[in-house]
Amino acid sequence: MGARVSAPSGMLQVGRVAERCEVLGPGRRAVVWVAGCPLRCRECVVPELLDPAAGEPVAVAELSERLLALPQLDGVTFSGGEPFAQAEALLELTRRLRARRPQLSLMSYSGYPLSWLRKHGTPAQLALLDRLDVLVDGPYLPERHAPLRWRGSSNQCIRLLSDRHAELAQAADEPAGIELELDTGGRFAWAGVPPRRGWRHELERRLAEQGVLLEAAATPEEAR
Numbered sequence: 001m002g003a004r005v006s007a008p009s010g011m012l013q014v015g016r017v018a019e020r021c022e023v024l025g026p027g028r029r030a031v032v033w034v035a036g037c038p039l040r041c042r043e044c045v046v047p048e049l050l051d052p053a054a055g056e057p058v059a060v061a062e063l064s065e066r067l068l069a070l071p072q073l074d075g076v077t078f079s080g081g082e083p084f085a086q087a088e089a090l091l092e093l094t095r096r097l098r099a100r101r102p103q104l105s106l107m108s109y110s111g112y113p114l115s116w117l118r119k120h121g122t123p124a125q126l127a128l129l130d131r132l133d134v135l136v137d138g139p140y141l142p143e144r145h146a147p148l149r150w151r152g153s154s155n156q157c158i159r160l161l162s163d164r165h166a167e168l169a170q171a172a173d174e175p176a177g178i179e180l181e182l183d184t185g186g187r188f189a190w191a192g193v194p195p196r197r198g199w200r201h202e203l204e205r206r207l208a209e210q211g212v213l214l215e216a217a218a219t220p221e222e223a224r
């Protein structure tokens with residue numbers, strides 16, 4: 001399926017990790033933004049993560065230990081970039097996480113629709129689907145932009161792949177908001193679903209006027 005990111009075996013090409021996030025999936029989560037995406041959605045707000053060489057290679061074993069050491073973690077979300085372009089490495093990561101923390105919730109984004117993945121997915125991609133509790137699927141279509149829970153355009157769906165979050169089927173489809181992070185070095189990062197088209201560029205322009213730089217691998221999901 002599509003182009004795959006070819007990080008060495010046992011490595012994941014990572015753009016950014018947020019150790020605590022409450023706007024990209026249920027509960028308190030870590031978010032791993034992988035680098036590399038074979039899709040080219042118009043108005044993608046993470047162009048810095050389209051290149052498979054963006055970010056840096058991280059050993060899956062090391063990343064797993066880092067995530068497992070986080071206190072009060074309900075789950076982990078994979079975003080990007082295209083997580084399913086690195087399915088082998090994410091499969092290994094999910095295996096390690098679940099082996100030590102079976103109750104951990106696992107969620108991923110994909111620009112590919114679930115039906116397409118089920119029909120054309122590689123064995124690793126299909127096995128990754130089997131490990132996930134939640135998938136948000138489909139490309140970002142700017143003409144269908146909408147402020148929805150965890151996703152940016154109305155073609156995208158929240159797929160419940162296990163019964164771990166069955167309550168979501170009845171939950172109101174409301175935006176989860178945006179999280180902002182500013183460090184002492186003047187670097188600024190954000191996570192969440194932009195409330196409107198062009199939001200990121202407007203934010204970057206306003207921050208630049210104040211001398212603040214947006215961290216490169218900022219967010220997914222106006223995105224998807």
Ligand code: SF4
Pocket residue numbers: 037038039040041044045046080081082110111139140222223224
């Ligand atoms: S919006 Fe997501 S799926 Fe689409 S090109 Fe950007 S990273 Fe890839």
